[in-house]
Amino acid sequence: MPIKVRIPTPLMKLTNNQSELSAEGETIADMLNSLESQYAGIKERICEENGTPRRFINIYLNEEDIRFLDGEKTAIKDGDEVSIIPAIAGGLNG
Secondary structure, three states, rough: OEEEEOOHHHHHHHHOOOOOOEOOEEEEHHHHHHHHHHOOOOOHEOOOOOEEOOOOEEEEEEEEEEEHHOOHOOOOOOOOOEEEEEEOOOOHHH
């Protein structure tokens, strides 16, 4: 049973308009490499050149932010759910 990955709308053009994908791996980094092998160009939209997630991209493992776990080294297992969510900036002026 692979890992289910939820893809945000801005990246769906790279995934043939699929909002949920399956990926393999033992860590978030492995999973991102798995996605890249299936959908070329997706990893560079999510990660810096060194492989760490871009600061404006939030990645959640089973609804927990990986920044509070082990980042891209966070262990994953079959049946886990990963959500990739672009950060939203904004607020009220005044």
